[in-house]
Amino acid sequence: MNFIKPVSGLIIGLTTITNLYAAEPTNQELMGLIKQQQSQIDTLTNKAKQTDKKLNVTAEQIETNFNGHSNSSNGSTSIGGYGEMHYSNLGGKKKIDLHRFVLFFGHQFNPNTRLFSELEVEHSFVEGGKGGEVAVEQAYIEHDIFDSSAIQLGLFLMPVGIINETHEPTAFYGVDRNPVEHDILPATWREGGALVAFSLQPGLSLDIALTSGLNVATTGAKAFDLRGGRQKASNANANSLAYTSRIKYTAINGLELAATLNYQTDITQGLQKIPAMLYETHAIYSERDFTIKALYARWDISSDAAKIMGKDLQTGFYVEPSYKLSEQLGVFARYNQYDTSAGIDSGTENRQTNVGFNYWLASGVVLKADLEKQTGATNKKGFNLGVGYQF
């Protein structure tokens, strides 16, 4: 009986091996299995591709719907704004003022046509004739013509001076805008009409505009006050239009040279036939962190009545060197000299000096402080503090 154990072991071993061979699939079965798995892989790959496509379509849709500045720019609307609050202590008179609160709305209708607009509240509120002003500062359609020119139709900022078109508080030094552009140009100066901007060659541009004109009083305290003559396209008298041309050279990095001529066919809009001409020129030069700006402006008004008051000639200039000590901090000094009755020597010349700094808390937020001294027609000194933003 001793042989029974090995024999039974052998039988069991053979049976196991036979069973193992019996469980192994044939080549045909293996091929079927591979085909089945390949089919599953293909199905999953297709599903992954479809998911990828859906993901991209979804992303595009989200970007188009919620991202106002999509690549296509078709139908994109943009919103922005700026504002500034001032505190001034000049000649003992202290004042705090939410000077400007402005909202931009822009819309791109197609790649060549867009809207720009600015709605402004000045001095915080308007109620029953008190307070400040609510005004549309710009609202115009710009349409590209060829590759190098565009036409603007509507209410737009006049192409003149340094701050008339770019006057966000983060973009200039000093709490208040300079008085030369404020009183002589007069900034912010906007008119309704048409403007064609030509890029003659890289760095050389020409703007030509046909717009509504000024409408000034010829008697009283505001006689020949050009600033007061801005009609702001509010049911503006359009009997006598104005022609403007500006040439600007910026082909050297850091340098801007520009000159504007504005011819008013009649600043009384048909009452007395008084033409006037504005000559403005400015230069800006930046060398790394140092910048110097200089501007000269002059009005010639062809009127005997204006001549008697010395208002036939209104002139001014300013020079402003500045230096950026760091990305956040810049210091400046500005000397302004201007006279709105320069036709006669009657002590009406104003001289104003400001020295101070801008501190940019963020690229769109600025804190400002400056010392101010006025001499000539007025004698005041004091200081100004301000905060401004833009987004």
Add this chain to the structure above:
Amino acid sequence: MRKILYLVFSMLVITSTYADTEYKIVNAFVQQQFTEEAPLPSILWLTDDIQTVIKRLIVHPYNKLRLRFWKQSLKTVWILDEVGKESPITIGVVVNQQKIQLLKVLIYRESRGDEVKHDFFTRQFDSATLTAQGKLSAHVDGISGATLSVRALKRMAKMALWLDRQVTDDN
């Protein structure tokens, strides 16, 4: 007055003939950057991690979910949009060996400050790299009246240099 109206009308009519599509402008720019046919575009999803760094570089997150870019060897081409004051400026940036080879304003939609689109200005970005502090190695002069557009270009230059590193570092 009649002459002016006629001139304006003629200009408006001619415009449609000369207007190019934005797609064509972008496509032509990409093609010009490769001697042979441009490679197929790749997609980089702007994940939270990527957006966190972008926010440090350009002060805000980039307002897209993903970006298309073109890559060949150590050269990458990026098409980026950034708002200057009100409207997006479309900028093409070519980065080669982690330096800016070319920065070009492809579509400028802002009303003012278009000096930034000229070659004499954008040449200032040539060979710029990204410093360890996340700044551009090259000094770029500002333009009065175009401060915001200049800033937009600087931001996109920095972003393109950083994105380039993300997709070429594994080479």
